[in-house]
Amino acid sequence: MKILGIESSCDETSSAVIDVNQGKLEYLSTVISSQVTVHANYGGVVPEVAARLHIEKILPIIDEALKAAKCDISEIDAIASCAGPGLISSLIVGVETAKSLSVSLNKPLIKVNHIEGHLLSVEKEFVGKIKLPAVALIVSGGHTQLILMKEYGEYELIGGTRDDAVGEAFDKTAKILALGYPGGPALSKEALKSGGKNEFNIKLPRPMIDSGDFNFSFSGIKTSVLYKWNDLKKTLSEHQLEIAKADMAAEFQQAVVDVLVEKTIQAGFQYNAKTIILAGGVSANKVLREKLANAVEKRLADVEFRFPEMSMTGDNAGMIAVAGYYHAIKKEFADPLNLSADPNWELV
Amino acid sequence: MGENITNNQEETIALGKKFSQGLSGGEVILLIGDLGAGKTTFVKGAAEGLGVEKVITSPTFVIMKVYQTKKHENIKSLVHIDTYRGMDAIELENIGAMEYFGRKDCVCFVEWGAGLEDYLKKRKIKTVKIEFGSLSENKRQINNE
Numbered sequence: 001m002k003i004l005g006i007e008s009s010c011d012e013t014s015s016a017v018i019d020v021n022q023g024k025l026e027y028l029s030t031v032i033s034s035q036v037t038v039h040a041n042y043g044g045v046v047p048e049v050a051a052r053l054h055i056e057k058i059l060p061i062i063d064e065a066l067k068a069a070k071c072d073i074s075e076i077d078a079i080a081s082c083a084g085p086g087l088i089s090s091l092i093v094g095v096e097t098a099k100s101l102s103v104s105l106n107k108p109l110i111k112v113n114h115i116e117g118h119l120l121s122v123e124k125e126f127v128g129k130i131k132l133p134a135v136a137l138i139v140s141g142g143h144t145q146l147i148l149m150k151e152y153g154e155y156e157l158i159g160g161t162r163d164d165a166v167g168e169a170f171d172k173t174a175k176i177l178a179l180g181y182p183g184g185p186a187l188s189k190e191a192l193k194s195g196g197k198n199e200f201n202i203k204l205p206r207p208m209i210d211s212g213d214f215n216f217s218f219s220g221i222k223t224s225v226l227y228k229w230n231d232l233k234k235t236l237s238e239h240q241l242e243i244a245k246a247d248m249a250a251e252f253q254q255a256v257v258d259v260l261v262e263k264t265i266q267a268g269f270q271y272n273a274k275t276i277i278l279a280g281g282v283s284a285n286k287v288l289r290e291k292l293a294n295a296v297e298k299r300l301a302d303v304e305f306r307f308p309e310m311s312m313t314g315d316n317a318g319m320i321a322v323a324g325y326y327h328a329i330k331k332e333f334a335d336p337l338n339l340s341a342d343p344n345w346e347l348v
Numbered sequence: 349m350g351e352n353i354t355n356n357q358e359e360t361i362a363l364g365k366k367f368s369q370g371l372s373g374g375e376v377i378l379l380i381g382d383l384g385a386g387k388t389t390f391v392k393g394a395a396e397g398l399g400v401e402k403v404i405t406s407p408t409f410v411i412m413k414v415y416q417t418k419k420h421e422n423i424k425s426l427v428h429i430d431t432y433r434g435m436d437a438i439e440l441e442n443i444g445a446m447e448y449f450g451r452k453d454c455v456c457f458v459e460w461g462a463g464l465e466d467y468l469k470k471r472k473i474k475t476v477k478i479e480f481g482s483l484s485e486n487k488r489q490i491n492n493e
Contacts (some may be wrong), residue, residue: 053424087411089442142409163388164406172383172408219406220357223384227485344414 002028003328004076004101006062008094009086011143013057014261016317017069017076020325025127028069030311030318031061045274054093062097062186076107080324082317083111084345091341102336110226110324111334114315115143115347116155118279121319122306127326128152131274131304135267137260137292140280141167141184146214146267147348149277152326157348158267159214166256167282169218173225173252177245186337187249188285194250200232200240202247205257206262214267216259225252257288261295268300275304284313349478349492356486360386363490364393367478371398373422373452376473378461381480386488387459388430393455405461412443421448423453427456437467449473449475 005016012153016030066073081098084091095111102109119136123129134149135158144161164172167184174183179190204224227247232244268276276296278289289307296305312318328334349367354360379387392404399419407413407430415426424464427448429440440446448454450473458464465475481489 085410088444140409160403161405162403165409168406168408176383219384219388223485226384343412 001077001325001328002071002075003078003080003110003321003324004062004065004073005080005082005112005317005319005324006058006088006094007082007100007114007117007315007317007320008054008058009082009084010090010315012315013054013061013064013093014317015058015062016321017065017071018318018321018325020127023126025123025125025129025165025322027318028071029065030316031065031068032314032316033057033061034206037041039287045266054090056113057095062101073101073105074147076105078108078110078324078328080110080112080321080328081334081339082114082117082320083334083339084342085114086341086343088343091343093105093181095341099336099339100119108328108333109336109339110321110327110332111339112327113345114320115145115147116323117319118143119147119149119155119277119347120323121150121279121308121316123322124309125211127322130306133273133274134277134306135264135271135273136277137264138280139166139260139278139282139288141165141171141282143280144216144218145348146264148267148271153330155348158271159216159263161216161218163217163219164222166218166260167280169222169256170253171284172222173249176222176226176229177248179249184282184285188253190246190249191253191287193246195243195246196250198247198251200236200244200247202228202232202244202251204228204251206255206258209259209262214263216263218256220257221252237326240263250342251285253285257285257291260288261292264292265299268303273300273303275306276300278305278307279289279313281314283307284310349490351489351491353483354386354488354490355397357389360389360488360490361393361396364390364395365397366393368397368455371419371423371455374450376449376456376458376464376468376475378464378475378477379457379459379480380461380477382482385482386478386490387480390480390490391426391428391457391459394455398423398426398455400426400441405427406430411435412445414448422453423455425455427454428459429456429461430459431462431464432460437463440464442477451486458463
């Protein structure tokens with residue numbers, strides 16, 4: 001079964017083609033507007049799509065995805081469209097394009113929730129192989145949630161942030177430390193420079209780590225960084241500040257990772273998880289991946305740890321197509337004349 | 349509301365709750381203050397005062413969130429917008445925010461909101477400004493005219 005995925009919920013415009021054949025999953029192509037990544041099947045250079053608006057990019061990107069997949073649109077069995085959550089003006093472009101294609105080509109249409117997409121972005125070679133129940137930590141600029149996956153398509157909210165999302169906390173802390181944009185990767189890079197001596201005694205709280213529930217709070221930690229950094233700026237020399245900056249970045253990253261790992265492991269225990277899933281844009285953070293992988297191995301016996309390929313951590317249509325597949329096999333299709341984008345669509 | 353000092357998050361929430369009791373619907377409130385000054389915390393309080401059941405989270409990346417209220421005769425929705433990522437008024441129009449500004453059955457809280465006051469004034473929509481300042485790590489000064 002070949003599925004065409006379309007994603008435009010926020011900043012990225014993306015399209016992808018997947019093929020599922022006798023349980024084997026193949027990502028034939030994934031095209032994302034800010035970066036064009038094409039899988040091994042296609043050897044050539046894909047032209048950069050320069051237009052700023054989703055509406056200018058969407059059709060060329062769908063074209064590229066089909067071309068890179070060496071697939072004609074007539075071979076597509078269904079169209080999976082991310083219908084929410086996200087920004088209404090962005091979502092509408094993808095949804096209306098998907099609807100038009102569905103009607104004009106007479107192909108079934110599937111509506112996919114963006115968060116479910118992230119959750120299933122961890123599917124690699126085979127479909128339907130996630131050992132259940134699974135506990136998923138979805139972390140991005142806009143979302144931070146712990147979700148229980150009981151079955152494919154059956155999800156429950158375990159916990160989430162009470163204020164800032166993890167990606168946002170990285171972004172804002174990077175801004176406080178004047179580290180440039182995008183903040184998350186810039187902060188991780190800065191953290192690498194830390195020698196670990198912590199000569200200025202920089203210590204940050206691990207918010208809500210002992211709260212006894214599965215919720216998070218990251219707004220306070222950015223305030224802690226702000227105050228400590230302002231204090232350090234008053235007393236340290238320029239050279240010392242360079243060292244302190246790296247230490248602060250490392251301590252912030254560690255504090256956030258500590259909380260995320262601890263709560264996820266606790267949830268794994270509580271819900272007898274057979275799999276721990278890490279997904280969302282922040283799943284690209286190497287320290288988070290490694291610490292969580294280690295914790296799963298050491299503390300949760302016989303539990304599998306799944307995370308997406310680096311190219312699938314951010315918003316992309318490959319994950320939308322995969323999530324769409326599971327709805328397609330259950331014949332859960334949307335009415336192409338009535339489907340509406342829903343910026344507030346909650347998975348759980 | 350005048351000038352207020354809050355000593356911790358709980359007091360900022362309580363202030364937001366108190367503020368919400370004076371709302372009648374249609375207000376567009378601009379929250380001005382730096383990172384960590386308590387803007388989102390204040391909105392949490394206002395939401396509590398209006399009977400919003402969901403947890404108010406920061407809209408920095410999602411830009412706009414709409415919540416159903418429960419405790420008010422006229423106000424049916426609380427709209428929470430954050431323009432930290434540099435959205436200007438035209439971009440706010442694109443995401444449908446204009447549909448909420450000034451509507452009698454909504455109240456809109458806009459964090460940062462640069463340029464919005466003049467833009468809305470031209471469209472005859474009044475804004476209320478609340479300024480947030482940090483006096484220390486936990487202490488905040490929250491004033492409105």
